Amino acid sequence: MHTIKTPFDSCLEVILTAHSKELEIAAAQKLAQIYEQLLKQIVKDERYQDTNPTHVDGGVALSSRHALDCLEDPLRTVRFIAGLYYALKDTLASIKQRPLQILYAGCGPGAPLLLPFLHEFDPDEIEVTLLDLNPTSLQSAKQLVDHLGLDAYIRVYELTDAVTYVHPKDLGLHLVVSETMDKGLTREPQVRITQNLAQQLHPKGLFIPEAISIFAEHTFYGKEPYYDIYKKLQDLPPLYDTADREHLFTIDKTVHNAAPYSFESEPRKVPEDYSLTPDVAVFAEVQIYKERELKKAESLLSNSVCILSLNNVHSATYTLKHTTKGTPEWKLIEN
Numbered sequence: 001m002h003t004i005k006t007p008f009d010s011c012l013e014v015i016l017t018a019h020s021k022e023l024e025i026a027a028a029q030k031l032a033q034i035y036e037q038l039l040k041q042i043v044k045d046e047r048y049q050d051t052n053p054t055h056v057d058g059g060v061a062l063s064s065r066h067a068l069d070c071l072e073d074p075l076r077t078v079r080f081i082a083g084l085y086y087a088l089k090d091t092l093a094s095i096k097q098r099p100l101q102i103l104y105a106g107c108g109p110g111a112p113l114l115l116p117f118l119h120e121f122d123p124d125e126i127e128v129t130l131l132d133l134n135p136t137s138l139q140s141a142k143q144l145v146d147h148l149g150l151d152a153y154i155r156v157y158e159l160t161d162a163v164t165y166v167h168p169k170d171l172g173l174h175l176v177v178s179e180t181m182d183k184g185l186t187r188e189p190q191v192r193i194t195q196n197l198a199q200q201l202h203p204k205g206l207f208i209p210e211a212i213s214i215f216a217e218h219t220f221y222g223k224e225p226y227y228d229i230y231k232k233l234q235d236l237p238p239l240y241d242t243a244d245r246e247h248l249f250t251i252d253k254t255v256h257n258a259a260p261y262s263f264e265s266e267p268r269k270v271p272e273d274y275s276l277t278p279d280v281a282v283f284a285e286v287q288i289y290k291e292r293e294l295k296k297a298e299s300l301l302s303n304s305v306c307i308l309s310l311n312n313v314h315s316a317t318y319t320l321k322h323t324t325k326g327t328p329e330w331k332l333i334e335n
């Protein structure tokens with residue numbers, strides 16, 4: 001039976017059970033405050049305040065400070081924590097091997113998607129690999145784990161690139177979590193990390209998020225709701241009435257591993273009258289685990305990305321191309 005108490009206990013139950021956005025947002029705000037206080041108290045040289053990102057093939061790894069700021073993306077944070085918690089319970093039930101191997105790829109300075117509930121599990125049943133490319137993040141995460149008395153759960157701290165990391169085969173890999181994405185699968189390396197790690201998963205293993213679906217549409221971009229951490233999610237305008245929405249592709253644990261992933265759409269028609277929807281945009285919807293999802297504009301991850309105004313397209317059709325080589329990005333090609 002676990003006996004560890006952590007400062008997260010004051011908001012954990014709400015995070016795991018909340019069924020309204022208001023409760024989720026309040027719990028996320030509390031968690032972000034707890035993290036700021038804890039890190040300030042524990043990491044004396046404040047290395048987690050570092051603001052230098054790292055550029056590698058496949059996408060940008062956020063600086064420690066910017067990774068920590070992701071806590072201010074409330075529905076993302078709460079739904080990932082709860083999704084991962086229930087995914088771990090389900091994996092413990094479906095795979096008999098012990099200890100189960102959990103990999104947190106891109107843990108940032110606080111490993112916030114896992115640490116708040118880790119002590120609810122038996123340390124003999126699970127072993128965690130905390131991985132990040134950023135030394136100041138990994139060092140802060142280790143100091144935090146030690147301070148919270150959670151070191152019995154951690155197998156190793158890996159300072160490495162999750163796009164190329166190979167997990168020891170003899171241990172198996174049963175549950176992976178990686179939240180390394182920006183809107184519309186641009187900039188950050190979520191896809192390349194998924195390509196590398198999903199192929200190493202146990203056949204019954206889970207990858208969190210379970211699925212990321214990308215949609216294209218015509219819209220009035222300036223009228224779209226757009227969340228950022230300086231806005232209140234509750235104050236965003238309603239969804240704009242867009243046109244010609246089309247599902248382009250979905251990334252999940254079955255993604256092929258022929259890196260780098262790329263995608264090219266079928267030709268899309270330029271509408272005759274596009275006065276109400278003059279912009280070409282894409283957005284992602286994220287299925288974190290089972291019913292826990294991020295719908296359009298509920299999070300930094302599911303904001304829309306404007307690719308180009310139709311006023312600048314001179315052909316009758318166009319193609320959308322996504323590449324994950326270098327830094328992930330979208331291009332519109334006139335046909």
Ligand SMILES: C[S@@+](CC[C@H](N)C(=O)[O-])C[C@H]1O[C@@H](n2cnc3c(N)ncnc32)[C@H](O)[C@@H]1O
Pocket residue numbers: 056058059060061062063064066067068070071105106107108109111112113131132133134137160161162163179180181189193
């Ligand atoms: C969006 S932040 C999320 C931080 C934290 N897990 C959270 O959910 O609040 C992404 C983290 O992944 C790390 N990261 C990004 N690309 C990486 C890569 N290729 N290899 C290892 N870590 C990476 C970044 O350094 C950063 O700490």
